[in-house]
Amino acid sequence: MTAVPDAVADAGREAYARIVAALIRVTGDWTLAEDCAQDALALALERWPGDGVPANPGGWLMTVARNRALDVLRRATVERRKLAERARLLEPAHDAPVEEVVDDRLRLIFTCCHPSLALEARVALTLRTVAGVPTADIARAFLVTESTMTRRLTRAKAKIADAHIPYRVPSGPALTERLPGVLGVLYLLFTRGYDADGRPAFADEAIRLARLLAELMPGQPEVAALLALFLFQHSRRDARRDAEGNLLTLEKQDRSRWDRSAIAEGRSILAGVVTDGPYALQARIAAAHVAETTDWTAIAQWYDELARIHPTPVIALNRAVAHGYAFGPERGLARLAEARAGGGLDAYPFVLAVEADLTARAGDRERAVTLFERAAAAAPSPAEQRALLERATELAS
Amino acid sequence: MKYMMFVCSDTAPDTDTADEPDIHQWVAENDARGRRLDGHVLAPTAAATTVRVRGGELLLSDGPFAETKEVIVGYDLIECADLDEAIEVARTHPMARAGRIEVRPFADV
Numbered sequence: 001m002t003a004v005p006d007a008v009a010d011a012g013r014e015a016y017a018r019i020v021a022a023l024i025r026v027t028g029d030w031t032l033a034e035d036c037a038q039d040a041l042a043l044a045l046e047r048w049p050g051d052g053v054p055a056n057p058g059g060w061l062m063t064v065a066r067n068r069a070l071d072v073l074r075r076a077t078v079e080r081r082k083l084a085e086r087a088r089l090l091e092p093a094h095d096a097p098v099e100e101v102v103d104d105r106l107r108l109i110f111t112c113c114h115p116s117l118a119l120e121a122r123v124a125l126t127l128r129t130v131a132g133v134p135t136a137d138i139a140r141a142f143l144v145t146e147s148t149m150t151r152r153l154t155r156a157k158a159k160i161a162d163a164h165i166p167y168r169v170p171s172g173p174a175l176t177e178r179l180p181g182v183l184g185v186l187y188l189l190f191t192r193g194y195d196a197d198g199r200p201a202f203a204d205e206a207i208r209l210a211r212l213l214a215e216l217m218p219g220q221p222e223v224a225a226l227l228a229l230f231l232f233q234h235s236r237r238d239a240r241r242d243a244e245g246n247l248l249t250l251e252k253q254d255r256s257r258w259d260r261s262a263i264a265e266g267r268s269i270l271a272g273v274v275t276d277g278p279y280a281l282q283a284r285i286a287a288a289h290v291a292e293t294t295d296w297t298a299i300a301q302w303y304d305e306l307a308r309i310h311p312t313p314v315i316a317l318n319r320a321v322a323h324g325y326a327f328g329p330e331r332g333l334a335r336l337a338e339a340r341a342g343g344g345l346d347a348y349p350f351v352l353a354v355e356a357d358l359t360a361r362a363g364d365r366e367r368a369v370t371l372f373e374r375a376a377a378a379a380p381s382p383a384e385q386r387a388l389l390e391r392a393t394e395l396a397s
Numbered sequence: 398m399k400y401m402m403f404v405c406s407d408t409a410p411d412t413d414t415a416d417e418p419d420i421h422q423w424v425a426e427n428d429a430r431g432r433r434l435d436g437h438v439l440a441p442t443a444a445a446t447t448v449r450v451r452g453g454e455l456l457l458s459d460g461p462f463a464e465t466k467e468v469i470v471g472y473d474l475i476e477c478a479d480l481d482e483a484i485e486v487a488r489t490h491p492m493a494r495a496g497r498i499e500v501r502p503f504a505d506v
Contacts, residue, residue, distance in 0.1 A: 116484070161505075162502055162505065163502045164398045164478075164502060165479065166478075166480065168481075170481070174481070
């Protein structure tokens with residue numbers, strides 16, 4: 001039997017965004033919406049152990065949250081505007097067409113990811129409001145104090161209200177323009193922010209949000225591709241480090257620890273993506289890395305395409321790695337020299353590690369040892385430092 | 398919702414000058430839609446005087462309130478449904494390319 005706290009957590013994960021999104025639409029008050037959703041979860045923790053878990057936990061939470069919002073607004077009836085909101089809240093939710101409910105969560109995502117908000121605020125707001133992550137947890141993962149994070153969230157919500165950022169999903173060309181920004185926020189949410197063990201803190205939330213977005217926007221191949229990309233990357237989460245916490249390169253990972261069902265799901269999603277958007281290309285590359293044998297020539301070609309549409313220093317670096325495996329280390333070193341030419345990789349700690357690896361494979365052991373030692377000195381974490389020093393020792397022996 | 402557009406110069410204007418919108422056309426279109434309530438080009442900052450009163454004393458200084466390379470060269474006051482519409486109005490202003498535009502909502506008071 002599932003414990004009640006688990007049942008509340010499950011129902012909350014499923015219903016939180018729906019409740020917040022609906023209450024924001026009718027009240028326009030973000031804080032009120034969040035508070036009422038939280039109150040509903042708290043009441044569930046109090047009531048469900050005695051009363052039992054209701055047949056429709058999400059519906060129960062929605063009703064409680066809506067009534068709570070109604071109470072708050074009733075107490076504030078002096079304001080005419082709030083009265084009008086109350087009138088709208090009184091309309092029973094089940095009369096609303098299903099599509100409208102779906103739209104609410106999509107509206108919420110697009111508003112949280114509005115490009116007029118600072119990028120860090122978009123990430124935090126999406127985690128807080130759509131995924132329901134407590135402010136303290138977001139603050140910890142982004143290495144700021146809880147009060148700093150609270151201020152960041154408050155400022156973002158104030159801007160939404162003061163500047164009249166619309167609560168709306170853009171349509172037509174505006175959607176094409178805005179969707180990549182939303183996917184970018186989800187990607188940051190997946191990759192940035194670490195827990196105490198140095199593991200991604202919000203990968204599960206990012207996957208859940210990508211799943212939701214893919215469900216709400218079935219006609220958008222890049223959304224599906226992003227979900228597939230997340231699934232492939234996440235499938236290796238338990239194999240990335242050895243027992244001592246050292247980072248392991250792909251070829252050293254214990255493949256039996258990869259999450260086969262995530263890989264299978266990613267593959268089946270990706271099979272339906274026929275376009276060549278940036279996430280489709282990255283998902284194909286990620287899929288190739290978890291295949292039985294790695295097709296480096298295909299990976300190199302996908303990186304060529306990715307570098308053409310997204311000429312960023314990091315993609316140029318990864319392209320050099322792929323070329324090194326596909327066409328030999330000398331070709332990789334040539335691509336690496338091109339990638340470094342603009343100076344865009346100067347502050348990037350992994351460049352030296354890549355150069356060291358390519359140099360070792362090209363046969364210049366002495367130079368490779370020096371490079372691995374320099375790479376270790378520049379490594380951002382002790383785990384990465386250990387892994388690089390180990391390579392230097394291996395080569396020197 | 399009223400938004401003030403501060404039209405500013407920029408040290409790094411767009412180098413792509415193809416299909417540059419025409420300011421007269423922009424003004425005519427937004428005036429015709431009743432969206433632009435007011436606006437004007439300002440004289441160079443060399444003509445500016447900054448006024449302060451401190452302890453009852455009038456203090457004047459020559460020039461703008463902040464000496465920066467980017468300066469406010471004009472303004473447009475627009476009425477829009479929301480920020481998305483205001484951003485669309487600003488993006489079609491020629492100075493969004495040749496300079497930059499700060500879109501600031503009127504305070505809700």
